[in-house]
Amino acid sequence: MAVTGVFNVFSVRESIVAFCAGRAPNHHRPGFQNALLCSDEPRVKRQVTPQVTKCDISNSRQVSGLTVAAVMERKAGETILSGRLHFKKGECERMVLKEIPADNITRPLGRNEVIGLLFRLTIFGAVTYFTIKWMVDAIDPTRKQKVEAQKQAEKLMRQIGVQNVKLSEYEMSIAAHLVDPLTMHISWRDIAGLDEIITELKDTVILPVQKRYLFEGSRLLQPPKGVLLYGPPGCGKTLIAKATAKEAGFRFINLQPSTLTDKWYGESQKLAAAVFSLAIKLQPSIIFIDEIDSFLRSRSSSDHEATAMMKAQFMSLWDGLETDFNCQVIIMGATNRPQDLDSAILRRMPTRFHINQPSLKQRRDILKLILENEKVESAVDLSEVAKDTEGFSGSDLKETCRDAALLCVRDFVHNNDESADGDCIRPICQDDLQKAILKMKKSRSAGMHEAFKHLPLD
């Protein structure tokens, strides 16, 4: 077996020693010394010349596999010999030595050497960086989720016609929550009984963005950067936010607070920053945060450090929007519990709309809208239904109408041939609506706990 090695060998005056790289000359291995001309014997000394081609090394196994940088100095300060030694078992096969002027060792590095060194360092750095990144990616439990989000985001960006906008990895994961305007069919027409709020929203939020030229000269008349919709559940807050985005032509980022809670330290802050940078890149845009109280509730000492930092960062990024007068990004929050919101957040949401339980007239309007395209008997008195649905939210009214319509289908299925034409389903009558109202009242009074009491727990 041939053993190839490059060795450091140097002589101090008349004695020649060999050493492994990184070892002091006098700490070399004995075997190495024997093999590598590291003796004061005249025979060996003679061999350390460029002319020597053969050398007996009985102990070569000790250096097997060792590669050592080689410098050989015959007489201190005079000439330096460097060479590559090739060993076969037991003997030195070839020894090529060439003379290097001593200056070459002490002179500063040349331009090409520096470039070469930098090149090697760059390659080494890049390889290290990508290896570490690959390892971190491999052990990241949310990686699959991130890849999915990225694909979804790319698809949505194409759908909303956003091109040539470069997004970071974090912005991509937020972009997955963009709402495709094509799938957003909500308009003002789909909201009943909230005309006053809609008019106010149009004037305070949409107008300053749509007719910017009217407001350009004034800092006072800028669109609000924060809008809060508050009121009981199911009364149309989300509906209003979506319709605002649709009617104003804003891009709509439906931000789920859970998106910002990442296991990895520091990731949440990067994601929070990405929400704002993405919204700015896509402006005019609305960042909609449903149940904003769950995310930006009053800060307390029991808050996790990462959560507290993320909240603080969210607020400071929000302030950034406030100071940029050309920025067309609005944060719209919806909550059922405004009292739980952090006061610093409330201050940033000066434009507030209270969307309360619908009044009698509002309920009538909502019922009319919900049943607009359904088959309803002409004798149905919606005012009567509105009276009987005191305390119902818009969502309850919708559910009631759905139940009434289902009663018609059920009747049809039980009393008729299923293969018959769907046109035979009878229209909704007053009685259906009354039954549905009763059912809804029952489930409302029972409450959630009662409703789930009898469900098995597993």
Ligand SMILES: Nc1ncnc2c1ncn2[C@@H]1O[C@H](COP(=O)(O)OP(=O)(O)OP(=O)(O)O)[C@@H](O)[C@H]1O
């Ligand atoms: N004013 C309304 N006009 C028409 N439909 C309404 C109205 N209010 C509520 N609805 C119906 O109720 C559903 C739920 O409304 P929405 O999601 O906007 O309520 P929300 O106030 O955001 O509720 P939550 O606080 O639980 O999120 C809507 O999809 C819609 O069908």
